[in-house]
């Protein structure tokens with residue numbers, strides 16, 4: 001507080017002229033010489049220093065001294081005004097008695113003034129080289145009421161408080177407390193001592209009513225005190241914060257030293273800093289972030305040589321790298337999706353249509369719960385590549401996890417962190433690899449998922465991941481935190497539907513991919529596989545072309561599969577051979593002809609198998625359904641001297657064994673019909689063998705082939721090599737319907753069979769076979785076993 005310091009009132013630059021430099025009339029009685037001050041409000045009873053510099057002011061001051069009359073002091077309205085006229089001055093001021101006039105050696109003038117009483121300007125007068133105004137003294141009311149006294153007591157308390165709040169209260173203030181006895185002067189004195197603006201002080205100066213003046217001062221003072229308290233509080237708070245920070249800093253420094261002693265380095269600190277940043281950037285849900293920060297804190301307190309350190313570090317890496325909220329943009333454009341599906345895949349019309357429907361529904365109802373698709377079909381029919389196309393078409397990432405042979409729930413859901421070397425399960429790992437939380441996630445080999453046992457049921461963990469009701473909070477054991485899988489597009493794949501665990505199968509919409517006909521394979525080879533293999537082997541289309549028939553020959557003679565994987569491999573072999581020639585400079589371009597294939601790929605692998613195998617009596621061609629899409633199988637029958645036993649070999653299942661027995665019994669009963677006599681079954685053993693003995697076989701559908709093989713054996717008439725058959729038999733000689741017609745028929749075609757015997761009652765299923773395949777096959781519908789014999793047994797020859 002510096003209210004009593006003199007303040008400079010003007011900045012007049014030139015030297016004042018001597019007193020009485022210019023003669024002027026004496027001042028009237030009711031008038032006073034006035035000086036204007038810039039930043040000072042003088043109050044009655046106060047002594048203060050006033051610095052003056054303007055010529056006018058100096059002359060006025062000298063006049064006052066000379067005439068021993070008081071000087072009127074008025075505050076300028078605008079402190080910046082250098083030559084204020086009457087209108088720029090407030091109309092109320094204080095008459096001051098000039099106690100001393102000092103001129104310092106640098107030429108500036110100072111007055112020590114004592115405030116006497118308030119005055120009001122009536123009018124300004126002209127004719128003097130300084131400001132002169134007619135004035136009237138404002139009388140001070142000195143009566144003391146109890147209301148005023150109460151205010152006075154409060155004021156005294158406030159001033160006391162004010163003095164205590166200041167670090168070094170000025171002496172005047174301490175003295176003033178004792179002088180506060182008369183209300184008006186007390187208000188003036190306190191205002192003069194307060195550190196407030198001159199304008200505010202002027203307002204109080206102009207308040208003539210003592211009570212009102214005291215109220216204003218009390219209010220001002222209360223405000224000043226509040227500000228002081230507040231600022232003190234803020235100072236304390238900052239000091240406290242500073243102290244806490246300083247303390248933490250010191251502790252950290254100590255910790256660093258300790259860690260250094262223990263062999264930890266600054267690198268660790270930098271590493272942890274990185275982790276902290278990664279946590280901040282990972283956009284985790286609140287719960288996860290809290291957990292991450294907790295783990296980080298534990299890490300910070302731990303030397304990096306501690307065994308647990310790396311475990312927590314790895315855990316934090318997983319937490320920070322998982323795409324908690326990162327997604328790829330997935331605008332679905334149906335036309336574009338159709339284009340991509342067509343571009344990547346030949347045929348599969350029904351399947352593509354179903355995919356597009358699926359995408360359309362997702363587009364129209366993005367939040368809805370769409371079914372989980374499951375592609376079921378033999379290997380190499382495009383299940384994986386369809387999944388990739390969907391990812392491509394929807395702008396998602398593609399990841400897959402194989403479930404084949406998974407017996408332990410932990411492989412799906414992860415191990416708890418307490419296990420050494422624990423990691424998240426395959427679902428979270430897949431999401432981590434995708435880097436987004438909405439990839440297309442392919443779950444391969446769902447049919448080979450191991451059964452649940454001691455280690456928990458993998459299928460139930462998978463169910464939780466797939467179930468839209470619960471997968472919003474999928475809990476991996478390793479993370480120990482929920483992860484939102486609801487944006488993932490899961491697609492399952494399997495070779496066989498039957499072995500997919502029931503509850504899983506129920507949750508999925510199965511889409512069957514039965515395998516391709518020879519024509520389809522040719523088309524796929526022509527449009528996709530050749531181009532792809534050309535690129536893989538660094539060749540261009542002009543450098544290598546396949547002549548008409550060459551591709552067909554590869555399909556027919558070198559592959560026998562439902563899909564096109566081997567076909568692609570064989571085409572690759574041919575192109576590698578061509579690439580060698582081109583690279584060595586032997587040829588510039590090659591046209592592969594069918595007859596070249598022998599040299600490049602070796603002798604045909606599947607050419608005349610049926611013809612060769614069935615050229616002797618006792619062998620029939622059956623058709624089997626297998627997980628890889630159907631195959632032909634040969635049933636061989638032989639008779640050997642023995643004691644009437646039936647020998648069965650080739651890893652036959654119980655049902656197949658029984659159907660062999662049925663076939664034999666049926667045959668024994670019909671030998672007469674077949675013109676066979678004199679057989680003594682007591683003296684011979686009948687042996688039925690089904691080659692490819694390493695593969696277990698079962699099912700009743702080889703019944704008719706067994707019967708035919710036995711009939712062929714005993715009649716000595718071989719079976720037509722172009723004919724294959726399937727059907728269960730009854731002891732009464734009926735041919736009963738069987739499953740897997742489509743796969744079996746396609747398998748027959750692949751093996752070069754042109755006639756197929758099918759149970760009459762399977763006509764309906766036959767409609768599923770693609771027309772192209774149907775055109776190339778002759779189907780014989782049979783109802784009774786003897787019809788089969790008529791259709792397949794060659795003309796007899798004697799044995």
Ligand SMILES: Nc1ncnc2c1ncn2[C@@H]1O[C@H](COP(=O)(O)OP(=O)(O)OP(=O)(O)O)[C@@H](O)[C@H]1O
Nearest residue numbers: 344345346378379380381382383384385524528564
């Ligand atoms: N209709 C088709 N059009 C074009 N290419 C196809 C078609 N079907 C399959 N392919 C190609 O055949 C190859 C094998 O397909 P893919 O790997 O998708 O088979 P898959 O059914 O997933 O087999 P697996 O069950 O063994 O995983 C791929 O290169 C794929 O592009």
